[in-house]
Amino acid sequence: xxxxxxxxxxxxxxxxxxxxxxxxxxxxxxxxxxxxxxxxxxxxxxxxxxxxxxxxxxxxxxxxxxxxxxxxxxxxxxxxxxxxxxxxxxxxxxxxxxxxxxxxxxxxxxxxxxxxxxxxxxxxxxxxxxxxxxxxxxxxxxxxxxxxxxxxxxxxxxxxxxxxxxxxxxxxxxxxxxxxxxxxxxxxxxxxxxxxxxxxxxxxxxxxx
Numbered sequence: 332x333x334x335x336x337x338x339x340x341x342x343x344x345x346x347x348x349x350x351x352x353x354x355x356x357x358x359x360x361x362x363x364x365x366x367x368x369x370x371x372x373x374x375x376x377x378x379x380x381x382x383x384x385x386x387x388x389x390x391x392x393x394x395x396x397x398x399x400x401x402x403x404x405x406x407x408x409x410x411x412x413x414x415x416x417x418x419x420x421x422x423x424x425x426x427x428x429x430x431x432x433x434x435x436x437x438x439x440x441x442x443x444x445x446x447x448x449x450x451x452x453x454x455x456x457x458x459x460x461x462x463x464x465x466x467x468x469x470x471x472x473x474x475x476x477x478x479x480x481x482x483x484x485x486x487x488x489x490x491x492x493x494x495x496x497x498x499x500x501x502x503x504x505x506x507x508x509x510x511x512x513x514x515x516x517x518x519x520x521x522x523x524x525x526x527x528x529x530x531x532x533x534x535x536x537x538x539x540x
Contacts (some may be wrong), residue, residue: 351387389424490526
């Protein structure tokens with residue numbers, strides 16, 4: 332664990348980012364496991380470094396961190412907000428590879444979304460989109476949450492969250508998705524409208540993933 336930022340007596344995150352890049356190249360399963368095991372370290376600095384390394388690795392090679400989905404889910408109930416939003420970020424990255432586990436723990440994810448920070452909510456939208464896209468019991472529930480969120484969230488969140496949620500949009504649900512964006516369109520600033528226009532254009536062209 333000597334590669335972690337905390338081991339180098341610095342708050343700068345570059346050491347953790349560099350470690351993530353190294354792991355993406357080496358795919359060192361033993362070291363990745365050791366980092367995951369330290370997510371529950373009593374030293375908050377070490378635990379924070381470890382979740383940082385894992386979600387930075389998840390940006391590059393999400394399949395390498397997906398196996399620790401149970402650890403991320405457990406962290407959603409942490410009293411340490413840093414660990415909660417970091418865990419939700421890692422869950423969002425892992426969801427395509429561990430959709431069953433995400434579906435089975437869906438209520439836990441909803442609770443974290445409802446009580447979490449802005450960053451937690453951002454990643455939760457990606458989790459909901461993955462569940463809505465999959466053929467699992469909570470798919471419809473996840474889509475309904477996305478629609479409700481877009482109806483009630485702050486206008487400034489609509490462009491980013493609609494873009495993230497577009498992952499689950501298809502020919503069957505696009506009309507409802509388009510409708511809620513149209514309903515809130517007048518609340519947006521000029522720059523926000525431009526970003527939403529890109530999402531609406533994809534629906535018009537049926538550019539579904």
